[in-house]
Structure formats: structure tokens, C-alpha cells
Amino acid sequence: MRANEHLRLTYFPLHPMKSATFQYAKADSIPHACALLCEYGVDAKLLAGGQSLVPMMAMRLARPAWLINVNEIDELKTSARRSGADGEVWVTGAGVRQIDLERDEAVAAAVPLLRQGLSWVGHVQTKNRGTVGGSLVHADPSAELPLVAHTLGARCVLRRADVERSVEANAFFIAPMITATEPDECLTEVHWPIWRRERVGSAFDEVSIRHGDFAIVAACAQVELDHAGRCVRAALGIGGAASTPVALDAIARSLHGTALDPTTVDAALRSIGDHLDPASDVHATAEYRIHLARVLAARVIRQARADALSPPHRGPQ
Amino acid sequence: MNEPTSTVSMTVNGASVQREIATRLSLVDFLRETLRLTGTHVGCEHGICGACSVLLDGDPVRACLMFAVQADGHAITTVEGLAAPDGTMSVLQDSFCETHGLQCGYCTPGMLIAAHALLEQNARPSTGQIRDAISGNLCRCTGYQQIVDAIQLAAQRRGDAVSLAAQRGGDAVSIAAQRAGDATR
Numbered sequence: 001m002r003a004n005e006h007l008r009l010t011y012f013p014l015h016p017m018k019s020a021t022f023q024y025a026k027a028d029s030i031p032h033a034c035a036l037l038c039e040y041g042v043d044a045k046l047l048a049g050g051q052s053l054v055p056m057m058a059m060r061l062a063r064p065a066w067l068i069n070v071n072e073i074d075e076l077k078t079s080a081r082r083s084g085a086d087g088e089v090w091v092t093g094a095g096v097r098q099i100d101l102e103r104d105e106a107v108a109a110a111v112p113l114l115r116q117g118l119s120w121v122g123h124v125q126t127k128n129r130g131t132v133g134g135s136l137v138h139a140d141p142s143a144e145l146p147l148v149a150h151t152l153g154a155r156c157v158l159r160r161a162d163v164e165r166s167v168e169a170n171a172f173f174i175a176p177m178i179t180a181t182e183p184d185e186c187l188t189e190v191h192w193p194i195w196r197r198e199r200v201g202s203a204f205d206e207v208s209i210r211h212g213d214f215a216i217v218a219a220c221a222q223v224e225l226d227h228a229g230r231c232v233r234a235a236l237g238i239g240g241a242a243s244t245p246v247a248l249d250a251i252a253r254s255l256h257g258t259a260l261d262p263t264t265v266d267a268a269l270r271s272i273g274d275h276l277d278p279a280s281d282v283h284a285t286a287e288y289r290i291h292l293a294r295v296l297a298a299r300v301i302r303q304a305r306a307d308a309l310s311p312p313h314r315g316p317q
Numbered sequence: 318m319n320e321p322t323s324t325v326s327m328t329v330n331g332a333s334v335q336r337e338i339a340t341r342l343s344l345v346d347f348l349r350e351t352l353r354l355t356g357t358h359v360g361c362e363h364g365i366c367g368a369c370s371v372l373l374d375g376d377p378v379r380a381c382l383m384f385a386v387q388a389d390g391h392a393i394t395t396v397e398g399l400a401a402p403d404g405t406m407s408v409l410q411d412s413f414c415e416t417h418g419l420q421c422g423y424c425t426p427g428m429l430i431a432a433h434a435l436l437e438q439n440a441r442p443s444t445g446q447i448r449d450a451i452s453g454n455l456c457r458c459t460g461y462q463q464i465v466d467a468i469q470l471a472a473q474r475r476g477d478a479v480s481l482a483a484q485r486g487g488d489a490v491s492i493a494a495q496r497a498g499d500a501t502r
Contacts, residue, residue: 017362019341023321024386047387054382055363058343069387099376123453125367125431128376129383212452 019057026069033070033186034161040066042183047071048095048134051126070095076133076188081110086155089191090114094133098145099124101132111192112307113152113220116204117144123212133187136172139179142215142240144204146173149190150245151220151237157189158182166191173244195233199225201307203300206239207292209283215240216284219296221252221304223260229309231255236301238293241278248275248297260305262298269294325389329354330398338385345369347385348395356396356426360455367454370427371395377434379453396426399433408478409433409471418467420458427454432468440479441472 027033037044044066047053056062070076076095081088090110092101101107102118121127121135121144135145136156148154149169156172158165158181167180174180181187206218218239226232234252239245251268258264278289321340326333329352336351343362348354348371360368362381369380372394399407409432412418419425428451435442435450442450447468448461456464 018343018346019384021319021321021339021341024323024340024384026386026389047384050382050384050387051364051379054343054384058363058381067384071387072390123367124434124450125370125377125379125453126364126382128373128378 017058019054020060020063022057022064023066024069025066027073029073030075030159030186030188031161033068033073034159034184036066036068037184037186038161040068044068044183046137046186049097049126049130050134051122051130052134052138052140070186079104079107081106081194082191084191086191086193088194088196089155090194092132092190092192094131094136094187094189096132097128098122098130098132098135099127102127110194111152113148113202113204113222114145114192116202117148117220120144120204120206120208120211120215120218132190136190137179137181137187139173139175139177139244140214141173141176141242141244142218143245144206144215144218144239147218147220147237147239147245148204149192150247151235152193152222153235153247154193155191156180156187157191158185159188160185164188170247175243195222195224197224197233199227199308201225201304201309203303203307205296205300205303207296217241217278217289217292217296219293219300221297221300223255223301223304223308225260225305225308229259231258231260231305234301236297238272238276238297241276241289241293243277246275248272251275251297255301260301262302265298265301269297272297323386323389325385327388327390328392330394340384340386342385343381344371344383344385344388344393345380347388348380348393351385354395354397358423358426360423365455366424367427367431368424370430370454372398372430372434375434375437377430394430396429399429407433408474409436409468412471412474413464413467416463416466416470418459418463424454424456424458428456428464432464432471435468436472436475440476442468444469 025036045064047067047069076093078093079096080091082091098118102115108115135143154169155166172180202222204220206215208215220237222235223231224233234255236248236252237245254268272294273290278286280286322337323340324337326335345359348357357371358368360366364379364382370377371380374392431451431454447465
């Protein structure tokens with residue numbers, strides 16, 4: 001019997017729900033994590049909250065040779081407003097826990113779609129561990145945070161050794177579980193745009209089997225109105241109806257200058273299926289997903305408009 | 318195949334423990350198999366059922382979705398840590414007995430951990446907040462209603478105990494435990 005063989009036989013008797021073996025390292029800093037990634041590259045996975053990666057390892061769908069724990073890196077847990085070249089953004093470190101983001105009143109005031117989206121994510125036990133960055137790099141096409149990122153045009157900051165680059169959400173999400181992140185890159189920050197005007201409102205809605213499950217289809221919208229109640233800016237996104245979340249920029253632009261009345265919105269959403277590419281599965285057919293996308297899109301636009309008009313105003317400041 | 322191992326140190330229910338373990342050992346298997354704390358149950362092992370919930374530095378998490386090495390340097394509380402050292406049930410645990418908040422008992426440790434964490438943060442939760450707090454825990458027996466009743470009863474008893482203690486200057490939790498004990502006898 002080899003060294004430590006007794007451990008394997010005691011705990012892992014050919015059980016299908018136990019992870020395969022891996023080497024483990026705990027990163028102390030972002031440079032340390034990057035150095036480990038440079039060394040182990042394609043054989044390594046970063047372990048953040050583990051709420052998607054660990055079940056995949058338990059089911060042996062993922063078998064990384066190295067796991068690099070980034071949970072103890074304080075630099076990844078910052079969360080603050082910042083002014084930059086592209087205006088004001090809320091910057092969240094990739095390691096910020098979902099529960100902390102959801103409960104942060106300043107975040108809710110600056111980027112209300114984050115709290116609205118997070119209210120649909122998982123359960124308290126998973127949100128206590130799950131991170132902002134982990135959800136984005138996992139890139140489930142029906143997940144809430146990727147949808148909010150794509151709809152608002154968030155920027156993802158990726159670090160490789162000493163080189164940093166920033167990728168906009170529409171180029172970040174490539175396919176289910178595939179993002180622009182290279183094997184030796186670490187997602188460090190996400191920059192969420194802040195809409196600073198007065199009459200801004202937003203809404204998030206979805207249909208799922210049970211609350212907390214992945215959405216069959218999810219939708220979110222953010223609108224800005226002028227003093228006459230006309231839409232001057234709009235963002236609309238759909239999750240669960242293509243291989244990535246989809247930002248419906250053309251439809252959103254077509255709403256500019258309108259009062260977002262139901263007739264106009266319904267007309268704008270008539271061709272929503274042209275922008276989506278849903279799959280049929282045991283939960284829903286492709287046709288039903290397009291139907292849901294249209295219904296939910298109309299609903300979130302209506303709710304976002306009401307939110308923008310509602311006194312006392314609680315939209316982004 | 319050589320099994321990679323790691324040394325972990327953590328606090329479990331207030332006691333320091335240090336062990337050499339297989340690196341891939343999940344936290345729930347570490348608690349149950351290595352430490353023999355079998356109060357925490359292991360159900361689905363992929364983060365769906367909530368039976369393995371424990372407190373990590375006071376916050377409820379799924380112990381099947383953490384490797385034990387990740388808990389290095391942290392404090393874990395299991396269901397064994399909710400009762401008093403002499404085995405006296407907490408007010409919450411007693412309330413589960415009182416309202417018939419369990420049948421087979423499989424989900425119970427996870428439900429207790431989730432409910433305990435809720436009551437520590439929110440002394441008077443609404444029914445909706447209770448249902449939200451236990452939404453990540455599956456029960457196949459009770460239909461959940463008695464579990465919600467149990468948590469409501471515990472919140473009420475803990476509140477009563479606080480006001481009683483304020484009047485009498487006594488130990489809030491022990492008074493509530495005594496009252497709960499009297500009620501079940």
C-alpha cells in the first residue's frame with residue numbers, strides 16, 4: 001500500500017459524489033494567485049466560493065490537477081464607487097460574496113439591478129459563499145449576475161502576471177461556461193456603470209421552477225426618463241434564451257423618445273425572438289422561452305418605468 | 318495514485334482541532350468521518366438539499382461545497398454546538414420538538430443551523446423571512462409548516478426570555494429553556 005493509500009480507501013471507496021484528487025494551494029495575494037496560474041495554467045482552477053465548481057468536481061465533470069484557493073485574498077473583497085474615464089462605476093472585487101453585495105445599501109442605491117438580481121440567486125447558504133467573480137466566470141447563460149453585467153455593459157478586469165486588461169461584458173461571455181478569461185488570467189474586478197440622473201428606474205424578473213433555482217428565462221431593464229416622462233436611455237437584457245445572456249440594445253434604443261406605453265413596448269418586443277436562440281429541454285421548449293422573454297421584457301420595462309416615476313425616488317443617485 | 322494530503326487547523330464548536338487529511342476531503346466528511354460529529358447530515362453531496370449546513374464564522378454554508386482545507390483558520394459550528402455543553406437543547410431545538418417540526422430528522426440539523434443563523438440576525442422574523450431562510454433546505458416529511466411554526470415559536474420564546482430577563486436580571490436563555498422544558502413535560 002502506498003503512502004496515504006489508507007486515506008483514499010477510507011474516504012473514497014469509488015463513490016461517485018467525491019471529488020477526484022487535486023493539489024491545493026492557498027493564494028495570499030493577487031500576484032501570488034497569478035504566479036500560481038502562470039505555473040500551472042491549464043491544469044489549474046481558481047477556487048472562490050465553490051458553489052458551482054465544487055459540485056462539478058463532486059460529479060467528476062471537472063477534475064483540475066490544481067486548485068488555487070483565492071478566498072483569503074483581501075484585495076479581491078473591495079467594493080467602492082470610483083470615477084474613471086467611462087464615468088462613474090461601482091467597482092466590486094471578484095471575491096466579494098453575493099450576500100455582502102446584496103445587503104450593501106450603497107450598492108443598492110448606485111446599481112439597484114444588483115440587489116434586484118441577487119434576490120433571485122440561490123439561497124442564503126450559497127450566497128454566503130458564492131462570489132461576484134465566480135458567478136461571472138462560471139457564465140451560466142441563465143444566471144442573474146451575468147445578465148445584469150451584460151445588460152448594463154459592465155467591464156471585467158483580468159490580470160495575468162503584471163498585465164491587466166479590461167473586457168466589456170458583451171465580449172466577456174462567449175458560451176455556456178466559456179468566457180474571455182485565459183487559463184492563466186484571474187478576474188480581479190468588475191466595474192458596474194452607475195446611471196447618475198434623477199429619474200432612473202430598474203427591474204428584474206424571472207420564471208424558474210422554484211425560487212432560487214436557475215431561471216428558465218430571466219429579464220432585466222433599466223430606464224431613464226426626462227421630466228416629461230419620455231425615455232431618454234434604456235437597457236434591456238434576457239437570460240436563459242441563448243448560449244449567453246443577451247443585451248437587446250437595438251430594442252432598447254428603439255424605445256428612446258417614447259413614453260414606454262404598453263402599445264409601444266409591445267410593438268418593440270414583437271421581434272424579440274430574432275435576437276434570441278433558445279434551446280428546448282425538459283423544462284421548456286424554445287417557443288415557450290421566447291414567449292417568456294417577451295412577457296418578462298414587457299413586465300420589467302413597465303416596472304422600471306414605474307420605479308423611475310415613483311416618489312420618493314429610490315433609483316441610482 | 319498518491320493521495321495528496323494537507324494539515325488543517327480550525328475551531329469546531331469552540332474546540333481547536335488539527336488533523337492531517339486528504340486534501341479532497343469535503344468539510345462535511347471531515348466533520349462526520351474524521352471528527353465523528355455525525356449530527357451534521359450528508360444528503361445530496363452537491364449543494365442542493367441543505368442537510369449538511371454548518372456555520373462558518375457564524376454564517377450558514379453548505380459543508381458539502383467546501384473542502385475541509387478551505388476551513389483552515391476558521392471557526393465551524395455544527396448542530397452539536399447549538400445545545401448547551403451538558404446536552405440541554407437550545408430554545409430553538411426544543412421548539413422543533415414542541416411543534417413536531419421533524420419526522421424522520423434527516424433535514425433537521427440543516428434546518429436548525431439555518432434557523433439559528435436567522436434568529437441571530439433577526440429576532441422577530443416574518444413568516445416570509447423564515448421561509449426565505451429555510452428555502453435552501455429540503456424536507457420530505459413535514460410539508461414545512463411545522464418547521465416554520467417551530468422557528469416562530471423559538472423567536473417568541475427567545476423574545477419572552479429577553480423581557481423576562483430584563484425584569485428579573487436572570488439568564489435569558491436558561492429561563493426560556495426551563496420554560497420550554499416545563500411545557501414539554
